[in-house]
Amino acid sequence: MQMKLFFSRWAQVAGLFLIGGTLAWAIKLAVIVSTDGRVITTGAAALFMxxxxxxxxxxxxxIGYYLSRNRSMPVRAIAIILSPALVFGSFILIGMVTNPLLQNSSVWYAQQEAPIGVAVILYMAVGYFLLRSGKRDTRYV
Incomplete structure (x- = not known):
């Protein structure tokens, strides 16, 4: 029974995971900036990444769960399985947009870390939306 309740609220639970992941990446970026790029692939930065x-x-x-909530089970399963690939694929698109903007940056790691910064903002908002998706509007009940 509790597992059924857990999965009936999966969009909200997943929203918390997204928010947690973006917070970890924000801390990673803070570590990189505070060390002026000396710690990128080791230590705290690697852990938070x-x-x-x-x-x-x-x-x-x-995301896949929410978008397929009114679909058949096979469609929902495919959406849930493919959604991580689409999210991580979006990082490539974000990089294609941010890299040219930072091509001549004096901060040597800016081009490498900018897509992560944009992803933090984007997926923090998506996580918040998913978290709030379970709240009922009680004004009209």
């Missing part, structure tokens, strides 16, 4: 990837991977399934 890994934690963020795992949380975003789990949380992204909520």
């Amino acid at each position: 890994t934690v963020g990837i795992v949380l975003l991977l789990i949380g992204s399934t909520g």
